[in-house]
Amino acid sequence: MTIPKIIEVGTELPALRIAPISRTALALFAGASGDHNPIHIDLDVARSTGLDDVFAHGMLSMAYLARLLTDWVPQERIRSYRVRFAALTPVHASVTCTAGVVSVESGLATLALTVALDDGTLTLAGGAVVALD
DSSP states (O other), X not given: OOOOSOOOTTOBOOOEEEOOOOHHHHHXXXXXXXXXXXXXXXXXXXXXXTOSSOBOOHHHHHHHHHHHHHHHSOGGGXXXXXXXXXXXXXXXXXXXXXXXXXXXXXXXXXXXXXXXXXXXXXXXXXXXXXXXX
């Protein structure tokens, strides 16, 4: 985890690409998070709501995005972290997490964050503030 020496508006963090999200990953996340909503793990429940299949927990995407941040700075430097869920992440989808610096002031960098599917669909958007030193 190395923070570049010069952080300025426009600095992009290395993108984090997540392998296709499996049913096993969804079941494991349900157990780890305590979120056992069957819409994420039970095909029959998902279909009963009109969906073709189950979809990933929004908090799983949020966790991947947090990993992008903690790959860049130690966790204790994160001052704030927020997201807005924008679309479902289907099972078997690959997602890419991105972040870019939108402001730097008083030793703090404000970042714009996104998670998107391969087709460009934005599933999560947010922001974070991190201490640079």
